[in-house]
Amino acid sequence: MIITSIADHILSPIGQTSEETFRNLRAGDTAMRVHAFPGVPEAVCASLLDEEALRPLYEALSLKERFTTFEKRLILSISSAAARTDIDLASDRVLFILSTTKGNISLLDQAEGFPPERVHLGVSARRIARHFGNERMPIVVSNACISGVCALLTGMRALREGWCDYAVVAGTDVQSRFIITGFQSFKALSQAPCRPFDAARDGLNPGEAAATVILTRAETAPWEWVRGAVRNDANHISGPSRTGEGSFQALEAALQGVDRRELAFVNVHGTATAYNDEMESIALHRAGLDAVPVTGLKGVFGHTMGAAGILECILSMRALEAGVVLPTAGYDTCGVSYPLQISNVERPAKGNAFVKVISGFGGCNAALTVRKR
């Protein structure tokens, strides 16, 4: 028995499906630009979804009640992924697993007529599941920036434990004054498109996307979601470990029994903050991955938070199918202690698996291995 994926979907500023996003990504598209964000003193360089452009897509969903922007994006992504399958989302054998860091947090600023409890992630998630007629209590993973990978891992585990026959794993975050001013207070934002692993990197870009993967069990299938793990740095709540301990340990656990030569690439977190990328280079070196190509996507999509782990896994699957290692936009000159096999141009891929690695506040790190069979 293996865990496999049978459908996925990406809603991003450069595409309304996984395929369109992947195609436009390879063509060099990006929506990264400088925005004047309402109520935020400084301009923000970000990759944001355009609510006006999404309106017709929302209308096609025939929503029977009012939903927040956060909820509409998830419903849209889940509907689009499920439309490619014959799954009955209302079935009690379907488990919804949602990934977000801040959900409906903007309701604290502007309630928009929603009741106060709507800011609770569990309450909002239940509304989303009920839209699909699903009465099972959804699982909501809120584990900072690694939420997406944790949600996928939770889905894999729930399937192995027999909790469900299908796990619908979806994630998003809506950029808001709340989040952006917070990152600004940390001096973590770059004023220009970010430069992962580059010597001139100076911070991250906020990003928006919604992404869904539907997982199930199978005897044999084209994709195998092999193994994943979560490990903590036990070092600092907002600074990555100097030794990359948690990331290294997560990689080691996720790659147990996987021949490094099988790996076509590592998809890194690569936020382009000074400390994150340095930490990741140390962790990858310690995990014996110096010779494996590395790719980071934040230079195109920014940091999409609750969507990031899911979005980046889907695009990694598409890259593996296409036989390419995606370029790392913004990278030019190595700016980390351990040089990586990283490039700003697309390269042919050798290998039939990838590992996704990700890190977040609270010292948490996750890694997940996916294989094409």
Next chain:
Amino acid sequence: MRTTHKVEITPTSVVLDGRLLPFRESGEALLTEVYRQRVGDWPKFFKMDLLSKVGFLAAELLLEAEGDRHRGGSDRAVILSGRSGSLCDDRDYQQLIADPDDFYPSPSVFVYTLPNIVTGEIAIRNGWHGETMYYALEEYDPAALAAYATLAFTDPQTRSALCGWVECPAHEDFYANMEIIER
């Protein structure tokens, strides 16, 4: 899987393994009293948000009951859940940025606007590199909490977990019900 120790903290009581512990204070002052009486050597406590304070103290009491202090390693997970997540600190942060003319987004408040930070605080205190995870739930649900804890044991390295419910809907209002479980 078996539960080895349990703790419950409310604004007026602390119950460890079924025994009511004697404290005088209530509300957030109770937490400071618990810290001074039972911990005392981790000044970072005073920088924590309310959610982290409650989760941290619950963990400290469980480890006190366990005796021989479990330090380091990757064999112990920290799996916590709640309804409100970091909402108490979220509101504090929102207040700091609400007025564009009196604008003070403080990084030390912002960092706690993530509900998993409490799991990180516990991991840091004990040097634990095991899994840390936060799940949001619509309502307190012991069956769901028990099920979430079992997921951590699907990781072959997990031998024990510190898990349960920690909830802070507002200042002075909190509830923790946490336990140590072993494989």
